[in-house]
Amino acid sequence: MCAVKAAKWDWMQAELDRLQEEHLVRQLVATKLQVGGWLERDGRRMLNLASNDYLGLASESGIRIEPSDVQYPCGAGASRLVAGNDPIYTQLEQEFAAFKGTECCLLFSSGYMANLGIIPALVGRHDYVFSDRLNHASIVDGIQLSRAEHVRYRHRDLNQLEHQLKKAPANSRKLIVTDTIFSMDGTIAPLQDLVTLKDRYGAMLMVDEAHSGGVYGSEGQGIVHAMGLQDQVEVQMGTFSKAYGAVGAYVAGDAVLIQYLINRARTLIYNTALPPILIYAIRENWLRSQREAWRRQALQSRAQQFRSVLQAAGFDMGDSESQIVPLMIGDNVQAIVYSRALQAEGIAAVAIRPPTVPQGSARIRFTIMATHQEHELNWAAQRMIAIGQQMRLI
Ligand SMILES: Cc1ncc(COP(=O)(O)O)c(C=O)c1O
Structure with a gap:
């Protein structure tokens, strides 16, 4: 029985093995956002430089309905053209x-x-x-x-x-x-x-x-x-x-x-x-x-500061002009090694590899949040520079 099952999925396993060999396999990792620009991954607290929660609202807002006697359904019941158009x-x-x-x-x-x-x-x-x-x-x-x-x-x-x-x-x-x-x-x-x-x-x-x-x-x-x-x-x-x-x-x-x-x-x-x-x-x-306009203002100034510290250290940040700050590495394996080293330091940042980006342009995609503190980003940048020097990326 098991053998039949295994044979049935051989082609899939072969594809996964190929991805593994090319360092392109992806895994789901349990991650919990925390208020203020941090997250918990595999039980460890890390600075969150990996999400798209730019203003910090996803991590701060649960669904609290005001006034509290009002209720909204948690299912629409149908598509909007049928009966789901609340x-x-x-x-x-x-x-x-x-x-x-x-x-x-x-x-x-x-x-x-x-x-x-x-x-x-x-x-x-x-x-x-x-x-x-x-x-x-x-x-x-x-x-x-x-x-x-x-x-x-x-x-x-x-x-x-x-x-x-x-x-x-x-x-x-x-x-x-x-x-x-x-x-x-x-x-x-x-x-x-x-x-x-x-x-x-x-x-x-x-x-x-x-x-x-x-x-x-x-x-x-x-x-x-x-x-x-x-x-x-x-x-x-x-x-x-x-x-x-x-x-x-x-x-x-x-x-x-x-x-x-x-x-x-x-x-x-x-x-x-x-x-x-x-x-x-x-x-x-x-x-x-x-x-809360302060979130937009903080985001822009933090992103600019973070980018300029890393650029001054000699990293290639591409042509980024926004809160998305890529650190260009090129090689898939080096990108993974670098992101793992950052995670070991308590910095969550993801290695982005093909096919998400073109071949030969693997990178670490850092995303800044309005709720990151200046000293947190400076600390992260210093760790990035130290690891980058050890790996001869700069
Ligand atoms: C430019 C762009 N468009 C669309 C999407 C998809 O949006 P959603 O995650 O809401 O499906 C994304 C998400 O990563 C995106 O980056």
Whole structure:
């Protein structure tokens, strides 16, 4: 019996063995966020330089309902078009659209679901999607699902993008899609130039504000809003899973776009709505993030300080300009050895390897939080420098 079972899974085990040999195997590790920028992993307390909880809200906020006699269901019961459309959805959508400066907004159950639903609704066979090579996997998967022509341009290379736009048939439907802050590099998309190009070639522009929502803009409206481009970017997608410390995603834009997506985005139509209790929690975190501007300010100054200490020590931090600070290593094994050495010191930071990043560009992805104290980051930077010197990385 056992032998039959084993034989059945041979191909899978062989694939896992191959990943092991290439130092690409991944494991789930029990991790508990702690208030203030720390976490507990395998029973050890570590400085959390690994999460997307940029404002520190995920670790600080449980779901406490005010007034306490009000209750929200923890199951929606159906997709929104069937019977799952609790009024709290529409309330948050209307408030969030006003916040983003767009006509309407539509919630999705996650960022992944949003990209998987929006892109195939906008483009299909015979259409063209122009996508930055470093865009998030959920964008890549959305494009593949759409069956549109997938044209990838080098990271932030506007000359190549323009060349590709020129080559596409003039009367074809075109979509340019980009992360606003690139999740593994911390770089910022050239949004103003992308707007110019999409206008010149009659394309739609879709942005993914997963890592800039809550972080940029006076109240955290995101980078499109901070640059005054909210009327010029057709499709503004973002998530509640990073700086907002919750779960879920949105797309903000014109009323006709939202009405169209309600009718065409399959991950909205065929997916059970998020539980109303979570919409309540998302809203609470979002309101809190607006009120507590100190979090955004602290995040920016801590990230800048951390990056400059490591750069001065000779590390290659790529072109990071944000709270995502990669330390470029290149080799998979060295990246793992370095991240393990950091963990042994009490610093949680993850080695990011292919296929998440291109071959030969393994790195440690550090993410800064508003709640990190200056002395904690200085301590971590000093340990990083000492280990980097021992490993001859610098
Ligand atoms: C740029 C980007 N878009 C989308 C997602 C997916 O969002 P979610 O985790 O809410 O599914 C991520 C998450 O890592 C991301 O980095």
